[in-house]
Amino acid sequence: MIEWTDQQIQAFQTTLLTWYDQEKRDLPWRRDHDPYHVWVSEIMLQQTQVQTVMPYYNRFMAQFPTVADLATAPEAKLMKAWEGLGYYSRARNLQRAARQIVDEYGGEWPQTAAGLQKLAGIGPYTAGAIASIAFNEPVPAVDGNAFRVFARLLKIDDDIAKPQTRQVFEQVISRVISQERPGDFNQAIMDLGSSYMTAKNPDSEHSPVKAFNQAYLDGVELDYPVKTKKPRPVEVAYYGLAIQQGDRTLMVKRPSDGLLANFWTYPLIAKADVVALSDADPADVSDEAALALVPQWVKANYGLTVTVTPIGGRPVTHTFTHRKWVVTLLTATVAADADLSFFPGKWLDSVEISTMAFPKVQDKLFKRMIKEKPMYRG
DNA sequence: CAAGCGTGGTA
């Protein structure tokens, strides 16, 4: 890691901010510095690309114009607005924080990074971003861009996958940040990281801060930032039960914590659980034998008598950060007066379904059913 | 602290 002199820091700030003044992106949340606008955009932008966020942000502001509107919004409407954006706890925390602001802070925003971080869903990065952009506090906002940009500029070789490394960068940036224009400084770093100093195909030759980019100057730009790799997603096989009677579909609500918390899906049965019903070694149970055990599992766990039929085509796959689901879709039938008292779900009609939020994987399952069995279109 | 938590884009 190299260090800059005060003079170099001054030159860097001037170069960066001059470039930013000329080339900054025109984004919906940059029309003003309203903390509500900055906040909502920053939450949406967590682990999510600008292009993806834009339509969500615009719709969100139309539906929930103020923090008070968000605080009192029905959860179903909130989730529908967030549908497809992922990391759904962000939306729930957003509303929690809105209620904190209204109920505990009398509608007044904490105006420092330390104060902001007490709000649900606001961590060190987001607190720094809001504090610097909306309240002009000279604090760093260390996101993936800041990690990458400063790792290259100064050849910082700490592993950015390790939580403790954040402190190293916060300390460095605290010294380098513009005291006069901290919000613009932080946003300029992000713009730089998403234009010239990208992860894969950087174009530092044309970067405004080329002369400050020590990793580039030394020809080792792609060695930075140092980041340990994550393991690949674990594959999990499920049977998905499409059970429909006329206009209604039998669905289950997922637990209130964990993956896709509180969302409704088709009943999803882990293939491993079904195979476990067999006396044979799990590795020796054929696909056909496993399929034949599904009704037994359903009877034992849901108290329902079903007959199942596999649909055509490949399984539906969906990859999360740490899991890959492989869902074999089965159509199933149950008696019209089936007793659902042991079933962890209920019938949903097409009107309900059309107003509810569903995760992408269920969306894929709906689409596959319509494709394979057009009469299932609700 | 390490692991869990979604989705879409790109090479």
Add this chain to the structure above:
DNA sequence: TTACCAAGCTT
């Protein structure tokens, strides 16, 4: 297809 990345936070 796989691998990795994209304005992270919570437990």
